[in-house]
Amino acid sequence: MGLRISARKVMSFTTEERGRPNTQDYRVFFKNSEGKYVSPFHDIPIYADEAQNIFHAVIEVPRWTSAKMEIATKDPLNPLKQDTKKGELRYVCNVFPHKGYIWNYGAIPQTWEDPHHKDDDTGCLGDNDPIDICDIGEKVCSRGEIIKIKVLGTLAMIDEGETDWKVIVINTEDPEASNFNNIDDVRRLKPGYLEATLDWFKMYKVPDGKPENQFAFNGEFKDRDFAIKTVKETHVFWKALISKKSESGELNCMNTCVSDSPYCCSTEDANAAVNAMSAFGEAGPIPSAADKWYYYNKT
Template sequence: MSYTVEERGNPNSLSYRLFFKNADGKYISPFHDIPIYAEESKNIFHMVVEVPRWTNAKMEIATKDLLNPIKQDVKKDKLRYVANVFPHKGYIWNYGAIPQTWEDPAHKDGDTGCCGDNDPIDVCEIGSKVCSRGEVIKVKVLGILAMIDEGETDWKVIAINVEDPEANDMNNINDVRRLKPGYLEATVDWFKRYKVPDGKPENRFAFNEEFKDKDFAVEVIKSTHNLWKDLISQKTSAGKVSCKNTCVSECDSPYCCSAEAAKAAVDETCPCGKEDAIPASVDKWFYYERK
């Protein structure tokens, strides 16, 4: 299955949205309508790329918006950009999410002791290619990091694009240590410190900041897929999460969105316009003494 994206609004502005279509040209939700598995028998998963490597805009699947387009996160009516915390420039991997997963904010994780962050599970893709925003790729899972973000469980899956030249040589987390020395340590450092420029404390991690292996990661992903199944089947309260979809739910489900209704919703948004300028402050570096 191939997917395309459609830009609406002005890039780098509050109006910007990135909507998804399937191979039939039907608008879909990247959260609900893209299958979790690319090849289930091999544990190959789909990943929706939200943030290309080296960029700073904090883009994410809008879980509370109809059709869950990608948009930029906002705080105090301003677009959010991650700071360049020396020596890291923007995001140091292609960053995104595995569709049809959900970290339930009412479910306490048995390993971390904290509830979920109300989002699909996050992925750091470590291949050599810089992906495009909205690209849907197939990834091989290598391991996972358990971040505790302001008291919430926020798993970070480490994966590699199956089309990457090094993919055949990477099958578990130890292969990352061997072939990309320093990358895992940089990943912990990045997640620990990226909110400090905003006045937040350093993030914490379960398992003493250690990465768990591939098998552990796959089980975590499967558990978040089961939580998503409960969400989409109305066994769990959705809260403010938009569960509308065009491909998954039955026609009599309140979550079913017709192709016509989906198109009408997209048509109501602003057409793609001129790109706004990115603030010059985004390119500045932030330095502070590590504890």
Template sequence: MRSVIYTASKFSAAFLCSQSSRKSKSFISAAAFHLRKMVHYLTEQRGRPDSTDYRIYFKTSDGKYISPFHDIPLCVADEQILFNMVVEVPRWSNAKLEIATKEPLNPIKQDVKKGKLRYVANIFPHKGYIWNYGALPQTWEDPNHTDKETRCCGDNDPIDVCEISSKVCVPGQVIQVKVLGILALIDEGETDWKVIAINIEDPDASSLNSIEDVRKIKPGYLEATVDWLKKYKVPDGKPENKFAFNGQFKDKDFAIEVIKSTHSFWKALVMRKKMKGDEIVCQNTSLCDSPLKCSDAEASAVVQAAAEYGEPLAVSSEVDKWHFFAK
């Protein structure tokens, strides 16, 4: 096995977090929360990278295994509106890594389609993913809820984040981000929100407080984001993706409302007593009110049953191919 340690400060509660903004009301009263000291998250790799059995499991600094989907709090204690982000894919890389929502403890794994590992194409001039890509824990885009704005149901995943700082992160890293805006991708008829955010440790973080600030300080980045999301499936023979709001970014306050909504859907999800075989796995180790809370021994058994860590497998040279499309 191979482990890596990450650090995150958090402001935690059983399910909800306290947030405030000029236009957004707090999630719930701050009296329901308590401030904890710096928390260290470990990741433990299992299986062989670039193989179908590769997994990245999460645990606390005292060795207790957790779900990055359910046990890492959404919110961070700070004067600003900050969130924990679980990094799935580093900028400039191609492997489509994601939280395995339908596996016990929800490790990060590489997506598989038709028996083959998925890699996103290099669409000139973009090399792999153009941001650090990941998800907000304790959020869920409900596939049974039709969004009043997009008129499409959710995509059954945690809400996605495109993190635009200059630092290249690593899979499984937990960082604190400031939300700047949001884009509504319509992926095969489903709402697939993309939160635009920046790591608070980035030198530009203090200057970036809105989607308009991104236009001024990082000109072209938002346009490149739309272009990438529109075309990234075209090399696989699929049509260009569509967007709600004519592909326009919504502001920070709109984004916060979407996050609040997906957080409430997640809360209802983890309170379900039974899950069907093809549904989201809500096994967790910290949510006392959840009927799906498991013991530390049960969580450890999940990881121990996974394949031992091994050397990475060779990646096909096709992953480095460039694809060109007319504007």
């Protein structure tokens, strides 16, 4: 679509916190190597190495933590913020034996699961978010870390009637990354991990009174080629979004690097959006309920 995305082969990003952690005003903004504020949704390139199908991923939730941090798709510059439910900060429930998230959880930038597009395989519309990833590498990443990933496969979760892909990936810097090239390698080298992943996504909303999540393909993981095709399709949807060829709805497409995008803003406007937020301050307390264990008798 002719989009010019200013990017270098070697890219580095830093984060800047605003507000008080563990409160509703907490935000994590992103800067590129030039010190310019960028959107993790729109400005960080999808590809780290397009020829090798190596992608970037934004880590929203480090492994073993439970604060449900996410790219704020409706806010200017899309910082990370903690999701809320009924006015309260959201922490994912610990459903035994799973403590917090069991992988580094995040999203691939410059992707969009189009809510106007009915997926041919799942028969459901997209969930209006970037595509999600579960990094199975050994390293516990930090919040807001940008990593390079190999795609290994995907799980098609149906969340309240919407397609919500969960792409299984491994950090390319993982010592064992060369041994992982497809979903069967995960099954062979990390036995039980895929079963635990399906279990986690099936159960994590049950303590909130919701039914088990459902899955396309009878909960089977699709392979690397299928997953890469799906990621690339969501990139095409994102291109239409950022070009104003698809309805954005409540999404905020403000960006600083997609030069052909009608949403591309000046450095001054980006600075103003960040400076409108509270200064970084002392963390608030984490509610004791965040450490509560739930036990579920699966049927």
